Amino acid sequence: MTALQQDLVRLDDIRDAAARISGLVVRTPLLPCPWADELWLKPESLQPIGAFKLRGATNALHRLDLERRHAGVVTHSSGNHGQALAYAGRALGIPVTVVMPDVSTPLKIEATRGYGAEVILVPQSQREIVAQQLVAERGLTLIPPYDHPDIIAGQGTVGLEIFEDLSSVDVVVVPVGGGGLSSGVATAVKALAPHVAVIGVEPAVAADAAESLAAGMVRIWPEARMLSTVADGLRTPLSELTLAHLSAYLDAIITVSEDEILETVRTLAGKARLIAEPSGAVTTAAVLHHRDELPAGRTVAVVSGGNLDPALASRLFA
Missing domain, CATH: 3.40.50.1100 (Rossmann fold)
Structure with a gap:
């Protein structure tokens, strides 16, 4: 194996x-x-x-320790995962930053902001790069949209x-x-x-x-x-x-x-x-x-x- x-x-x-x-x-x-x-x-x-993204986001946030919850989390998302993380983060008092493609639908951008997340718009190809930069610069924990157990x-x-x-x-x-x-x-x-x-x-x-x-x-x-x-x-x-x-x-x-x-x-x-x-x-x-x-x-x-x-x-x- x-x-x-x-x-x-x-x-x-x-x-x-x-x-x-x-x-x-x-x-x-x-x-x-x-x-x-x-x-x-x-x-x-x-x-x-x-x-469906609320399921994974909720599970991932509830598995974070208190130190990482306090520092905040970041993700990259075309919209639904960002909304889910923002929604679940608001319930737990966890600051959430979402890096979104600048071609995302306005509905998803505004909904993500509405749940209290900081939204950063970037070209589609830069979404993961910018999210990783924020991990390094701000000490945030990355909660990826799918690449995580x-x-x-x-x-x-x-x-x-x-x-x-x-x-x-x-x-x-x-x-x-x-x-x-x-x-x-x-x-x-x-x-x-x-x-x-x-x-x-x-x-x-x-x-x-x-x-x-x-x-x-x-x-x-x-x-x-x-x-x-x-x-x-x-x-x-x-x-x-x-x-x-x-x-x-x-x-x-x-x-x-x-x-x-x-x-x-x-x-x-x-x-x-x-x-x-x-x-x-x-x-x-x-x-x-x-x-x-x-x-x-x-x-x-x-x-x-x-x-x-x-x-x-x-x-x-x-």
Whole structure:
């Protein structure tokens, strides 16, 4: 066993995270979809900050010692993780700084500030560099959006809840950006029921994770190419840690088009009465448009977030 394999998150870590965050995050329901055969939705869009990221952020902050809590934390985020960390940090009295790409949606920028975080806007390619500079300059603790065992364990609680509510599930479909959610969910589901298929989904125009998994190493796509997807939460590359989890536990990864993503945002609003941002709609898009690429049976699609840009919403729902 390699050192990296030894560092993989385990089911016990996810169960510990579930106990730690109980009562601090919403235990989202499974919603049956009579308009789609054998489909249930896991609406993480119903979390207080509108996305699953609250799970990992809450778990990570609660594991900090008092000295690091007092000094404060920093992260880099396109929006949802930043909001989650700000929300959880405010509850614990922990100062939070969020380095965000200057192309982030105004909704996410203002929401992050609204939860009390200091927001620093930088070009997309500089977000991690500036966050590391703040660690060195201010003595802050970095809480990355996905490349950390505590984050992965917190996100994995989504998988625990899916299995608790539908133990007969056959397929779990999860979005893949940096890989924190997909790593945690795949770890939990495979530990509980190895026969259940866990399928990742990403935009076809930003399919770096599929290429990374095929190559067995992290592939970094050009920034301009990643920015071409409307799914802004899925523009980040995998890390070595998330690649290791997905290589161990993910059964397959498929891609969806931009048109399929946007059409599914409309479908979720009209038929499921759920507001989903494009990143949160990719899994349902895979089920609705690529069912022949998925295993048969009872399928749960994780709707990872609902922070839909009002400008985009006005175009989609005009």
